[in-house]
Amino acid sequence: MAIIEIEGLAKSYPAAFPRRSAILIILSLMAIIEIEGLAKSYRVYQKQEGLLASVKGLFRRAYRDVEALRGIDLRVESGEFVAFLGPNGAGKTTTLKLLSGVINPTRGTARVMGHIPWRRENAYRRRFALVMGQKNQLWWDLPAQESFRLHQQIYCIEPAQFERRRDELVDLLGVGQLLAQPVRELSLGERMKMELIAALLHSPEVLFLDEPTIGLDVVAQHKIQQFLRYYQQQRKMTVLLTSHYMKDVAALCRRVVIIAQGQMMYDGSLTGIIDRFSSHKIITLVFPGDQVPKGLSQFGDVLEEQAPKVKLRVDRQVIADSLAAILARHTIEDVSVEDPPLEEVIAEMFSLASEQAGAAVVKSPV
Amino acid sequence: MGNAQTNPYGSANLSGAAGHAILRRRGPLVIWWTILRISLEERLVYRGDFALGTLMRFLPLVTQVFLWGAIFDAVGAATGQPTVAGYHYGEMVAYYLLTQISRAFSSMPGLASGIALQIRNGEIKKFLVQPVDLVGFLLLGRIAHKLVYYVVAVGPFALVFFLCRGFFSGWPEPTILLACIASLVMSFLLGFFLEATLGMLGFWFLEVSSLLFVYMLFSFFFSGHMFPIDMLPGVWATLVRSTPLQYLAYFPAAVFLGKIQGADLVWGLSVQLGWVLFFIVASRVTFYLGVKRYSGFGG
Amino acid sequence: MHDKLQPRAGVQRVHPSYLRVFLTFARNSLVRDMTFRSNFIIECVSSLSWMAMNLGYYLLIFQFTPTIGQDSGWGKYEFFAFLATTLFVNSLVQAFFMPNAEEFSELIRTGGLDFALLKPIDTQFLVSLQKIDWSSLSNFLFAAGLLAFSLFNLTYWPTLVQIVLYPLYLACGVAILYSLMIALAATSVWLGRNQTLYEFWFYITNFSRYPMDIYQGTIGTPLRWFFTFIIPLLIVVNVPAQLMAQPLETQSWPLAIFTLFAAVGCLWGSRVIFSRAMLSYRSASS
Numbered sequence: 020m021a022i023i024e025i026e027g028l029a030k031s032y033p034a035a036f037p038r039r040s041a042i043l044i045i046l047s048l049m050a051i052i053e054i055e056g057l058a059k060s061y062r063v064y065q066k067q068e069g070l071l072a073s074v075k076g077l078f079r080r081a082y083r084d085v086e087a088l089r090g091i092d093l094r095v096e097s098g099e100f101v102a103f104l105g106p107n108g109a110g111k112t113t114t115l116k117l118l119s120g121v122i123n124p125t126r127g128t129a130r131v132m133g134h135i136p137w138r139r140e141n142a143y144r145r146r147f148a149l150v151m152g153q154k155n156q157l158w159w160d161l162p163a164q165e166s167f168r169l170h171q172q173i174y175c176i177e178p179a180q181f182e183r184r185r186d187e188l189v190d191l192l193g194v195g196q197l198l199a200q201p202v203r204e205l206s207l208g209e210r211m212k213m214e215l216i217a218a219l220l221h222s223p224e225v226l227f228l229d230e231p232t233i234g235l236d237v238v239a240q241h242k243i244q245q246f247l248r249y250y251q252q253q254r255k256m257t258v259l260l261t262s263h264y265m266k267d268v269a270a271l272c273r274r275v276v277i278i279a280q281g282q283m284m285y286d287g288s289l290t291g292i293i294d295r296f297s298s299h300k301i302i303t304l305v306f307p308g309d310q311v312p313k314g315l316s317q318f319g320d321v322l323e324e325q326a327p328k329v330k331l332r333v334d335r336q337v338i339a340d341s342l343a344a345i346l347a348r349h350t351i352e353d354v355s356v357e358d359p360p361l362e363e364v365i366a367e368m369f370s371l372a373s374e375q376a377g378a379a380v381v382k383s384p385v
Numbered sequence: 386m387g388n389a390q391t392n393p394y395g396s397a398n399l400s401g402a403a404g405h406a407i408l409r410r411r412g413p414l415v416i417w418w419t420i421l422r423i424s425l426e427e428r429l430v431y432r433g434d435f436a437l438g439t440l441m442r443f444l445p446l447v448t449q450v451f452l453w454g455a456i457f458d459a460v461g462a463a464t465g466q467p468t469v470a471g472y473h474y475g476e477m478v479a480y481y482l483l484t485q486i487s488r489a490f491s492s493m494p495g496l497a498s499g500i501a502l503q504i505r506n507g508e509i510k511k512f513l514v515q516p517v518d519l520v521g522f523l524l525l526g527r528i529a530h531k532l533v534y535y536v537v538a539v540g541p542f543a544l545v546f547f548l549c550r551g552f553f554s555g556w557p558e559p560t561i562l563l564a565c566i567a568s569l570v571m572s573f574l575l576g577f578f579l580e581a582t583l584g585m586l587g588f589w590f591l592e593v594s595s596l597l598f599v600y601m602l603f604s605f606f607f608s609g610h611m612f613p614i615d616m617l618p619g620v621w622a623t624l625v626r627s628t629p630l631q632y633l634a635y636f637p638a639a640v641f642l643g644k645i646q647g648a649d650l651v652w653g654l655s656v657q658l659g660w661v662l663f664f665i666v667a668s669r670v671t672f673y674l675g676v677k678r679y680s681g682f683g684g
Numbered sequence: 685m686h687d688k689l690q691p692r693a694g695v696q697r698v699h700p701s702y703l704r705v706f707l708t709f710a711r712n713s714l715v716r717d718m719t720f721r722s723n724f725i726i727e728c729v730s731s732l733s734w735m736a737m738n739l740g741y742y743l744l745i746f747q748f749t750p751t752i753g754q755d756s757g758w759g760k761y762e763f764f765a766f767l768a769t770t771l772f773v774n775s776l777v778q779a780f781f782m783p784n785a786e787e788f789s790e791l792i793r794t795g796g797l798d799f800a801l802l803k804p805i806d807t808q809f810l811v812s813l814q815k816i817d818w819s820s821l822s823n824f825l826f827a828a829g830l831l832a833f834s835l836f837n838l839t840y841w842p843t844l845v846q847i848v849l850y851p852l853y854l855a856c857g858v859a860i861l862y863s864l865m866i867a868l869a870a871t872s873v874w875l876g877r878n879q880t881l882y883e884f885w886f887y888i889t890n891f892s893r894y895p896m897d898i899y900q901g902t903i904g905t906p907l908r909w910f911f912t913f914i915i916p917l918l919i920v921v922n923v924p925a926q927l928m929a930q931p932l933e934t935q936s937w938p939l940a941i942f943t944l945f946a947a948v949g950c951l952w953g954s955r956v957i958f959s960r961a962m963l964s965y966r967s968a969s970s
Contacts, residue, residue: 061966119801121802148802161712456749612745
């Protein structure tokens with residue numbers, strides 16, 4: 020729609036909108052990340068250590084295919100902050116690695132800022148960054164500032180710009196005094212902050228974050244969340260984040276993509292997950308006196324019974340009927356109807372997904 | 386170059402908790418058998434690599450064979466008498482092959498550094514609180530490892546010696562052969578107790594790796610591994626012969642080749658035995674003193 | 685985005701300055717080496733004493749023989765010049781490429797290569813030169829001294845052509861060894877961790893350490909051909925050493941020209957294998 024409007028404007032006011040700038044605007048309004056049918060399967064060799072075994076393995080190999088990603092489609096607009104959720108091995112990290120061009124896909128296409136990532140063009144590699152919570156790219160035995168200087172040269176950052184950005188980032192993350200300390204002497208949280216600085220020095224337009232807060236204490240987690248939110252809003256970066264911490268996701272992302280078993284299960288807002296996937300609601304009833312009436316289990320599963328309070332898990336579709344029936348039969352002092360906790364809904368969904376996948380495997384005669 | 390002699394059989398893996406549990410519960414013979422069996426299973430998993438690795442260890446010898454071939458050519462042309470320090474070409478090659486056997490007995494990869502590491506990270510405490518003798522335990526593990534090594538390495542060794550049989554002038558007399566075997570067994574014991582003693586230095590020095598490098602360097606050149614030490618001139622020969630290093634590689638090989646006979650042989654074997662006894666005592670004493678010092682510092 | 689909208693002084697450079705990046709690698713490595721100074725000194729002393737011992741061994745050999753090989757021209761001082769050449773080549777390889785090749789297969793195994801692939805710079809350059817082991821260059825100085833000493837004792841003085849070509853052929857030797865090493869390391873992508881491959885490397889390069897004329901006879905000649913034309917290890921040291929320590933002869937030109945082609949060919953081959961390996965790289969999950 021935006022494109023049509025601008026085209027219209029350009030047509031009506033050709034002088035104010037030279038054609039080229041209109042095209043530029045159109046381009047910048049197109050999705051910054053476009054993924055279609057992206058799939059990756061690994062051939063896992065039953066590898067053995069050692070030369071002889073390896074040489075033997077060259078001629079006769081036992082292997083099986085593992086589908087890490089079974090074809091996903093996704094469009095991300097410029098300036099979005101998207102979270103990838105999913106159990107371990109769901110394909111989140113694989114997606115980020117594909118988008119950063121570290122690995123090649125088996126099928127499908129992806130374009131990030133118009134580039135095909137796995138071509139590994141310098142022009143592309145200068146415009147994005149990847150931060151992985153589990154791996155570090157800074158020199159272990161050197162102060163972080165030395166690694167930063169190396170980045171300056173590799174990414175061809177002009178000295179003045181380099182210094183301005185470095186000072187700004189260091190200031191925002193409050194790690195000024197740590198710049199001259201060898202990285203190995205830093206705490207995990209401090210190291211992560213340095214990794215973030217290193218990744219942002221060249222001012223990437225797209226940032227991939229793979230579990231940036233893993234293993235950090237609450238204070239460091241919070242600090243990094245704050246920083247990411249502020250910096251993303253200020254710079255209008257496009258960010259893709261994977262995390263196991265719901266707090267990261269809740270604090271940062273409006274849009275959530277759920278991947279399980281290599282497939283996309285959901286794409287929408289965080290609260291939308293509950294509406295879509297939660298089959299139940301929780302009814303909490305408080306009865307007068309110390310007595311809890313019998314026969315409540317006909318309305319739903321009794322989760323907790325602590326007289327005079329009872330928690331019931333009730334099917335979403337019959338929630339109104341059940342509530343009416345309970346109110347008609349019993350005297351009630353207090354009642355509340357809640358959604359189950361988000362973590363629970365997601366966990367439920369994940370186990371459902373893996374069950375389905377398990378069933379699929381059983382069905383197909385492989 | 387120097388580190389080409391890498392570890393063909395790991396350090397004493399059996400010093401772990403499982404080994405101790407075994408030691409506490411059962412009689413000595415059962416222990417011995419259990420340790421041996423575990424080692425065998427552990428090693429035989431990688432027997433293919435192991436055999437290939439053993440074969441590769443002979444590769445530098447190929448270069449030596451050609452190098453000496455060229456040297457003997459030149460010596461023969463210059464003097465008309467192709468011998469170097471009393472060795473003719475075939476003997477020289479046979480010597481290098483035989484030192485490989487000596488080293489198979491006397492080399493103890495990872496022993497000294499393993500002990501020093503256990504001291505540094507405090508694992509040594511186990512041996513102070515439990516009624517287990519550290520040196521004896523390590524010796525047992527090492528014997529097991531060596532036996533496993535021979536089981537696997539005998540194939541590659543036999544192959545190489547068969548291919549190179551032309552360099553040998555036949556089997557020596559039975560007595561010489563017996564003396565050679567005795568000397569090989571003692572070279573194993575000497576190598577073990579010498580390195581164990583070196584490892585005990587970890588009680589006094591935190592970082593022993595540079596010290597061990599110096600030992601490795603000297604042992605590489607002066608054990609006879611690199612060249613027959615009777616090539617050394619005058620005072621150097623006397624110096625090198627007065628160290629125990631020659632018994633690690635040179636001596637058993639020279640005995641086999643009949644270079645040392647009669648009274649010299651008896652004397653040589655006695656001196657070797659003397660060195661073995663010396664280092665048995667030395668390893669005990671250094672361990673005793675080290676533990677005393679260690680407990681004094683409170684660990 | 686922010687910066688993109690700002691006017692730029694000049695056109696954005698497409699390629700980083702490889703020289704400056706390399707100098708930063710060198711500087712960073714030096715900073716690291718200096719933080720572990722005592723370790724650095726121990727490394728220098730160890731490798732120097734190792735060399736001294738080796739030199740002693742060859743001195744001993746020359747107590748018994750005038751030359752290595754009959755009429756080969758490799759007398760004591762010629763051979764020491766040969767030894768110096770071996771040292772030059774090996775110390776350069778050990779200083780610049782060995783630590784990186786070792787780390788390369790480790791990076792493949794652990795998935796740490798991801799970061800190298802992200803950088804807007806040639807990946808092979810980055811992976812091959814990141815770390816420099818300065819202590820290995822102590823042997824380079826030792827070699828310079830040894831070469832000067834040998835040349836001083838030789839009965840003839842090398843011509844200007846020889847002196848100019850010597851560094852070129854040293855570079856060829858280093859290029860050949862580097863190519864073999866990085867190709868070997870790159871195979872970790874397919875073969876997994878290969879400790880044995882490294883031992884293999886040490887044993888195989890052992891062949892290059894003596895004059896190639898010693899490989900004679902029914903086994904020696906095929907061996908010499910194999911390690912000259914199939915895996916060109918023998919020319920790594922022999923060609924530059926011969927150039928410097930022996931009088932210039934027309935019959936040695938074919939091999940010298942072959943060496944140039946071999947060096948270029950090996951570099952190209954290593955490039956091909958490296959790129960193939962990168963296509964098959966799977967990035968181990970942490």
